Amino acid sequence: MKLTVWTYEGPPHVGAMRVATGMKGLHYVLHAPQGDTYADLLFTMIERRDHRPPVTYTTFQARDLGADTADLFKDACRDAWERFRPEAIIVGASCTAELIQDDPGGMAAALDLPIPVIPLDLPSYQRKENFGADETFLQIVRHLAKPMARTERISCNIIGPTGLGFRHRDDVEELTGLLFELGVAVNVVAPLGASPSDVARLGAAHFNVLLYPETGEGACRWMQRELGLPFTKTVPIGVSATRDFIREVNGLTEMDASPDEGRLRLPWYSRSVDSTYLTGKRVFIFGDGTHAAAAARIASEEMGFAVVGLGCYNREFARPIRALAKSMGLEALVTDDYLEVEAAIQEAQPELILGTQMERHIGKRLGIPCAVISAPVHVQDFPARRSPQVGFEGANVIFDTWVHPLVMGLEEHLLHMFRDDFEFRDEAGPSHHGGHAPRAMDAAPEPEPALAAAVNDNVTWLADAEKELRKIPFFVRGKARRNTEKFAVERGVSAISVETLYEAKAHYAR
Amino acid sequence: MNRPFTLSDAPAKGCREAPVLKERGQREVFCGLTGIIWLHRKMQDAFFLVVGSRTCAHLLQSAAGVMIFAEPRFGTAILEEKDLAGLADAHDELDREVERLLARRPDIRRLFLVGSCPSEVIKLDLSRAAERLTRKYAPHVAVLNYSGSGIETTFTQGEDACLESMVPVLPESPERQLLLVGALPDVVEDQALSLLSALGIETVRVLPSRRADAPLAVGEGTVFALTQPFLGETAAALERRGARRIDAPFPFGEEGTTLWLRAVAAEFGVSEERFEAVTAAPRARARLAVAAAAETLEGRSIFFFPDSQLEIPLARFLTRECGMRAIEIGAPYIHKGLVGPDLDLIEEGPLLSEGQDVDKQLDRARAARADLTVCGLGLANPLEAEGLATKWAIELVFTPVHFYEQAGDLAALFARPLRRREMLKALAPATGEAAG
Numbered sequence A: 001m002k003l004t005v006w007t008y009e010g011p012p013h014v015g016a017m018r019v020a021t022g023m024k025g026l027h028y029v030l031h032a033p034q035g036d037t038y039a040d041l042l043f044t045m046i047e048r049r050d051h052r053p054p055v056t057y058t059t060f061q062a063r064d065l066g067a068d069t070a071d072l073f074k075d076a077c078r079d080a081w082e083r084f085r086p087e088a089i090i091v092g093a094s095c096t097a098e099l100i101q102d103d104p105g106g107m108a109a110a111l112d113l114p115i116p117v118i119p120l121d122l123p124s125y126q127r128k129e130n131f132g133a134d135e136t137f138l139q140i141v142r143h144l145a146k147p148m149a150r151t152e153r154i155s156c157n158i159i160g161p162t163g164l165g166f167r168h169r170d171d172v173e174e175l176t177g178l179l180f181e182l183g184v185a186v187n188v189v190a191p192l193g194a195s196p197s198d199v200a201r202l203g204a205a206h207f208n209v210l211l212y213p214e215t216g217e218g219a220c221r222w223m224q225r226e227l228g229l230p231f232t233k234t235v236p237i238g239v240s241a242t243r244d245f246i247r248e249v250n251g252l253t254e255m256d257a258s259p260d261e262g263r264l265r266l267p268w269y270s271r272s273v274d275s276t277y278l279t280g281k282r283v284f285i286f287g288d289g290t291h292a293a294a295a296a297r298i299a300s301e302e303m304g305f306a307v308v309g310l311g312c313y314n315r316e317f318a319r320p321i322r323a324l325a326k327s328m329g330l331e332a333l334v335t336d337d338y339l340e341v342e343a344a345i346q347e348a349q350p351e352l353i354l355g356t357q358m359e360r361h362i363g364k365r366l367g368i369p370c371a372v373i374s375a376p377v378h379v380q381d382f383p384a385r386r387s388p389q390v391g392f393e394g395a396n397v398i399f400d401t402w403v404h405p406l407v408m409g410l411e412e413h414l415l416h417m418f419r420d421d422f423e424f425r426d427e428a429g430p431s432h433h434g435g436h437a438p439r440a441m442d443a444a445p446e447p448e449p450a451l452a453a454a455v456n457d458n459v460t461w462l463a464d465a466e467k468e469l470r471k472i473p474f475f476v477r478g479k480a481r482r483n484t485e486k487f488a489v490e491r492g493v494s495a496i497s498v499e500t501l502y503e504a505k506a507h508y509a510r
Numbered sequence B: 001m002n003r004p005f006t007l008s009d010a011p012a013k014g015c016r017e018a019p020v021l022k023e024r025g026q027r028e029v030f031c032g033l034t035g036i037i038w039l040h041r042k043m044q045d046a047f048f049l050v051v052g053s054r055t056c057a058h059l060l061q062s063a064a065g066v067m068i069f070a071e072p073r074f075g076t077a078i079l080e081e082k083d084l085a086g087l088a089d090a091h092d093e094l095d096r097e098v099e100r101l102l103a104r105r106p107d108i109r110r111l112f113l114v115g116s117c118p119s120e121v122i123k124l125d126l127s128r129a130a131e132r133l134t135r136k137y138a139p140h141v142a143v144l145n146y147s148g149s150g151i152e153t154t155f156t157q158g159e160d161a162c163l164e165s166m167v168p169v170l171p172e173s174p175e176r177q178l179l180l181v182g183a184l185p186d187v188v189e190d191q192a193l194s195l196l197s198a199l200g201i202e203t204v205r206v207l208p209s210r211r212a213d214a215p216l217a218v219g220e221g222t223v224f225a226l227t228q229p230f231l232g233e234t235a236a237a238l239e240r241r242g243a244r245r246i247d248a249p250f251p252f253g254e255e256g257t258t259l260w261l262r263a264v265a266a267e268f269g270v271s272e273e274r275f276e277a278v279t280a281a282p283r284a285r286a287r288l289a290v291a292a293a294a295e296t297l298e299g300r301s302i303f304f305f306p307d308s309q310l311e312i313p314l315a316r317f318l319t320r321e322c323g324m325r326a327i328e329i330g331a332p333y334i335h336k337g338l339v340g341p342d343l344d345l346i347e348e349g350p351l352l353s354e355g356q357d358v359d360k361q362l363d364r365a366r367a368a369r370a371d372l373t374v375c376g377l378g379l380a381n382p383l384e385a386e387g388l389a390t391k392w393a394i395e396l397v398f399t400p401v402h403f404y405e406q407a408g409d410l411a412a413l414f415a416r417p418l419r420r421r422e423m424l425k426a427l428a429p430a431t432g433e434a435a436g
C-alpha cells in the first residue's frame, strides 16, 4: 500500500484507451465498474475530442458479482460489435475486474465474432499507463501485422503516437514533412489515426521510426524480430537530436539527404547576444524518460543552461536516465511521488523548471517559473496552433516555450538596479506576463516567513541581512539564502550579517 | 398554521405516478468517490483516505480537474500486488499509512477510510480498521468509514454514504432542533442559516459540520430537512436515531426555496406574517434574477442524462420557473420518498428514466434534439459536435445554486450555453454537424 495524492500515470487500461481512442475502427470492451467511465472525460475534455472514446464499459455492480458478471461481459461485447461494427475488438479488465477473474479474453473468443478479438492482459496492480499503451499496441500488432512485400518507394512507419499524447498530433505532422525531405514516404502512422487494416500493412514499410519509446517500443522490437523492420533509436527532439536522426535515417535508406535548415531558428536565437542572460540558468528537468532526456541535451548544449536536476517518473526508463544524469554529474531522480520531486526542486533551487503539469504546480507554489515538456497532459497542452516538439520547427517552439517564463535579460538588470521601485516590484514577475505573472509570492499562504525563519536551524539572520536579502530579486533569492546559510554553517557563523551575505556571494560567484 | 407545502397552481397531474423507464445497461456516471472533491473542502479538518487502486487515484485527480492544492485533504492508499495476497498484511499496511499521515497532518480531526471497488471485492473490512484506529487515536481523531465504490454508489451517493457514516456516532440529545442535512458551499449555508434565524428558529445545526468540534447531536427532538435530494441513506439513519424528516421540494429556485422554507416554518409554528416579512424581499430578488435568464430559456426543451441526482428538482425549477419543456428526465435512481414533492410539481409529459443504457439513451437524445442536453463531461463535447447544446452536470454540484440568492445563478448556468451558441452562430458549421 502506498499513499498517493497525485499520479503521473493512470492505470494500464487508460494506456489501452489511449491506443483505442487514437485509432479508428477499433473498439475496446472493458470489464469495469461505472466509475471507471471517468476516463472518457480525459479525451473529451482535455483533448477536446469530438467523439466518445470507442470504449464499452460493462459497468457491473455489486449485485452482479458472483452471479452474472460474465454474462454482462458477453452481452456488452456482442452489443458493441452489433452497434459499432468495428474492424477489430480489444478486450480487457480494469483493476476491479482483474480481481473477479472473469477472463474477458476467453469469453470474447467464445462469442465467435467475425472479426479479430484481441485479449489484453494488463496487470493493474503492478504496471501503469505507459506500459498499458505499449503492451496494448504490441498485442494489436502481433495479432494483425503480417510479413508482406515492401513498398516500391522507400517508406517507414511512425510508431508511438496515441490519443492524449503530449503534442503527438503536431509531432506527426512535422515528422512526416521531415521524412519527405529525406526521401522517405510514410506508410502507416500508428496507433494515432490508424485502423486495424492499416496495422495489418505495417510490414510493407522498410523501417520504423520509433517516435515515442514509452508507447511504441514493444511493437517496434516485435516488428524487428518478426517482420524484419529495423527501427530508429534517436528521438528527433532538439537541434542535435534531429541532425542525428537525419544521419540515422540516411544510414537506413542509404541516401545522403540533407533537409533545408532555413527555417530552423534556435541556433541563431540562442547565439544572439540577446540570449547571453540564459547562460548558466539553473534548470531542473523532470518528465517522462524520453522527453526528459531530450530536454537535458537541449538545455545544456543548445540553450546554455546548467542542468541541476534530472529525472523521470516512468521506471521503465530509469536506466538511461540514470546514465545520462551521471554523465552530467548528477544523480537522477526516478520516482512517481510528486512530493519527492517537490522536495528535490526545493533543494536544488533552480531558476527554471522543465517539467510536467505537476511541476508547473510545484513551480507556482515555490515561485519558480516552469515550462511544460512532457505528459501527463492538461487542456493547455493542446494549443490551437501547431506546436510540435520534434524536428526543426519543434526546436523553434521549444526555444520560445522555455524562454517565455523567464525574466528577460535587460529586465533582469533593471530589477537589480531599481529593486525598491514600487512599480517595479520583483514579485510582479516578468513584465510580459502582465497581470498573469506568477503570483506565487503574494498568493502563497506563507510567502516571507521562510525568510525570517532560516531554513537551517543553526543560523539566524540579522535584521539588516534579512532586509538586504529581500532586495535580491525573487528568482534568485532562494538560492542566495540557501548558499549563504550553507556558507555560514561551514564557517561556524551563527548570525548572518550583511557581510556574511556578500562574502557568500563572492564565494559562490560563478 | 401547518399549511401544506403545495401551491395552488400545482399541475392537475404531476409526475409522481408517471411510469418510469428502468434501464440496466452501460452507465456513464462517476462513482461515489467523486464526492470527496467537494466534501474535503467543506470539512476543513477531515481527511479522506481512499483504500483503492491507481484507477481511484486517477479518478479523483481527473474529476478534480487537476486542480493541485498545496496538499489536498484526500489521498489514495493504492493496493499493491502484495496487499492482495494476504489480508492481515493489508490491515498492517493501512495502519502504517494512517500513522504517517496523522503524524504529518496534526490538524486532521476526522479521518474517513473510504472503500472502493477493489477493497470491497477483496472484502477488506474497513469498519474493523476504523474501530481499531479510533481506539488508537481517540479522542483527537475520529476514524470513520464508508464506501464510495462504483459497484455500490453513483456520483453524489458518495456524499450520502459519508454523511450516513457520521450519524451513528453522533451524541444523543433530546433537544428540539432543526438539522440541515447536506454539504453546501459555506456562503449558501450561511444564507440558509440567516433565513432560518430570521424566521425565529432557534437551534439550527448542519450535517456535515465544518469542524469536528461543532456541537452536533441527534435524538427525538430533532427534525431535519435535506438540502440535497441524494441523501436517502442519511435520512434513514437519522430516522433510526429518532429524528423526523420534513418533507418538501428541494430549495432550488424561488418556488423551491419558498416551499422548502414554508415546510420548515410550518414545523416550527412560524406565523404567516413573519414568513412573509422574512421572505418577501429575497423572493422578489430571486424572481427578478431568474426572469433575466428565463428570457433565454423560455419555451426551450431540455433533456437530462442521469448524473448528479439533482435532475428531478432541477427539472421542476426549469419547467416551472424558467418556462422550459422537459423531454426526458433521467436520474441514476429515483427515491420517490424524497423527490415526490418535486415530482408532484412537474406536469406530466416528460419521460422519466432511472438507471441507464447509455447508447440507447444517446439514440433518444439524438432523436429528441432538445435545445439543451444536460450530461456528464464524457458526453458533452461529442454531443456538441453533433450540434446539440449541452450543460455539464458536474458544475451543478460544484457551484452555489441553492436558495434565493443563487436562483438567478442557477438559471444562468442553463442559459449560458444557449446564449453562447447565439453569440457564436457565425461559427456554426453549415450542416449543423461538427467540422470534425
Ligand code: SF4
Binding pocket: A033, A034, A035, A036, A095, A096, B031, B032, B033, B052, B053, B055, B056, B057, B059, B115, B116, B117, B118, B148, B149, B150, B151
Ligand atoms: S469505480 Fe471503483 S475502481 Fe473505479 S474509481 Fe470508482 S471506486 Fe475506484
